[in-house]
Amino acid sequence: MITTLEPITYKFEPANLSPNDYKSDLHPIWCPGCGDFGVLASFYKAVAEQHIPTEQLVVVSGIGCSGRFPAFVNAYGLHGTHGRALPLATGVKMAHPELVVVAAGGDGDAFSIGMGHVPHAIRRNVDITYIVMDNEIYGLTKGQASPTSPVGMERKASPYGTVETPINPLLFALASGASWVGRGFSSRPKELVDLVKAAMQHKGFSLVQVLSPCVTFYDTYDHFKQISKPLPADHNPRDRMSAIKYAMDEATLYLGLFYQEERPTYDEGYAAKRAQAAKPNYGIKEIMGKYMR
């Protein structure tokens, strides 16, 4: 008979795997040419270069074309419900901080139905990396305007053009106090690998917005190529005002690391409180004793 549960903690040895080893047996169901392929390939490389063992890696997602991400990675995966990737990932990380936790999804998943969770993950500074594949459209539901779609987008659900101003995800994250903010482009894999790696190595919450075109419902390849360019060399990622300035520029979509700062992560902070509160030889019997008459 078991009467108590011993907590499990894991020790991991650095892995020596090739990007291919992180491929699952499933071939992505994405349309040929979808930007998400580029993101996935960069992700394989980024985790391989960090020597993360597949059993230590947990990829969590919501719903969308991009939400299928975990299925294509040889790792632990949690495919949640629409919009809930961040709280699911927070639960995983807080229960087992020794795991490497990455959340992935689309612009609708992150900035519409799941937007309520974004500032809270930021404010907690949970040590997870959130890769948002932003195609400025709802791909899976076949092409409706998303919160990042430009004004005037004409689709079946907005036949006369949308009137809503798009969200600026990076500006939102910076304004919310995010400790790491960056932007990549699926067609610039080399930079994307480095960006994802840097995001994962950051201690705390990191938001990577990846421009990742939807060839089927909103082909923005040429557009993104035209208006995107690396952040100027003199941009200091420790300078929040400079980061905000470049994030506000919507005529040019700057790529690279916008902002980074170090502050205690949620699990570290909580662990410190735990260490403070810890009581030796204390359990249900002692707790009950406090309520005895």
Added chain:
Amino acid sequence: MPNNTLTVRVGGDSATGGIVTTGEVFARIAAYAGLEVYTTRTIPAEIKGGHVMFQARIAPNEVWSQGDDLDMLIAFDQESIDRYYALVRAGGILIYNSNESHPPAPDGVTQYPLPLNDLAKAINFQRGRNIITIGAMVKLFGLPFDTATAVVEKQLGRKREMLEQNLLALKSGYAYIEQNVTKTAPYHLTPRAGAKEEERLVVSGNQALAMGAIAAGCRFYAGYPITPATDIMEFLAGEFPRIGGTVIQAEDEMAALAMAIGASYTGTRAMTATSGPGLALMTELIGHATMTEIPVVVVDVQRAGPSTGMPTKVSQGDLRISVFGANDDAPRIVVAPVSVEDNFYQIINAFNLAEKYQTPVLFLSDQDMSVRVQTIPPFDLKRVCIEPRQLWDGRDAAAFERYQDTASGVSPMSLPGMKGGQYVAEGLEHLPTGEPDYTPEMHTKNMFKRGKKIRQAAGDAAKWGMLEQFGDPHAPVSIVGWGSTIGPVREAIERAEAEGLPVAALYTKMIHPLPRTEIAEFIKDRAAIIVPEMNYTGQFARMIQAEYWREVDSLRKYGGIPFTTREIYEEIKRVYATLKKPTKKPAAPKRALRKKKVASKRKTARK
């Protein structure tokens, strides 16, 4: 009821402070003096101000309900007299604040003025009126003054300066009664012999639940504040860090349940607690936990709804959403405790069921039992048993399939960190590997697999002490019930029995799946089945009807307050009157199955 049981109600405006404290401290004094207490209270919907009442039933022996009439009303203001005076029984007592209210014309209720404002002024302690009242009550009931002092010190002694003032107030109330009320104590409550030495817990249902969760090995809690479930989070937020656990105040209920699911996915026992509106938000994720087969416990402390409804009033109206709330068929287990004490044992069952069947378990408490403070026997920790989750053995990684179909439908689970056990916990319909699959064959198979697991759980109800039978097992009239209605039902049955109207009762703490055979056996030969519950449509009654094709007498109360003993008793009488040959007992059943199969009242956790 003889005069050794006392029902006292305290009413006033919460803005003047301390009405609930008055009741609670007094209840604790009685408990510490060796008596049994059972409390009920309302909380004002307003943040500051608004009428509140606290009721305590105090007796030498265990009490099961809040009682019918009031033996004593303590009115801090006129509103309390207007609201409750009519409930005071003939021969009862009214103590009223003579500085703020006028007593009704004398009509058989003894009235004692208590000039609370003057007394408070005399000791220069405006906010001391509640403690003065407690002092007065202690004298009126002949409770030991030193016990009162000890409780006040323990409960209110956090600030040293305040403590002296409080003790002064206590004395002042005590002295006032001593000097001005010449009669001897109208209720001298004498504890049972040796009762004071018996170990007794003084806790609320929410506290019992939180302790049960700790005993069950739960170490992760995420929740969003909501009355009347918040105490659970507050209790665990204090205790979990001391024992290595984690409490997160989430941004909303969807986040709360998602976090609990995420934690449990890694192997940590996890739960969330909420009330109706929060449960409504959680339904999508409950389906997700069913689909991904991740164990998780969701506590719903039911309150009156729909929508925001009446946050501080009781209801049992969330039964249907708990059993069925999700898109498509999403089988889960639903557990409901019956009392403050039972919260401890049933939440342990809830965790064990969740882990054993890898499923969400909904736990239906209610406002009444969650906030009520009661004296109960200490929890029997020897009965705590942990049913572990079935984990993958780590061998033959190539052949491992997370959702492999098995005879029981339960598939061994791997946890992040286990080498070779990688899989995706998939909310889409999937193959045994977890790979998404939409074929009709797979969906049919998996629907059956998920349903099969849950159906089996019914077999654990009797073994795990989730059935409670009482009353006369051979009675023609029966009551089948769930949840906190058990208190008044127990007392009503005693009363009816004393008058030659025997009743058999069965309470099931497993609401879904229903312990089919045991209930069928129990209702088989009954002439009538009364199903009392606190909701408008008779949600449990309809479940019983649908499940067993039997007509039942659905007794419903849906105003937001619990049943009284009398209401149940009247129904028993009414039902008996409709029977052709009322009091003749049927012959004893041939097989003496019932008694054996159904666990007795105290065996609430697994052996």
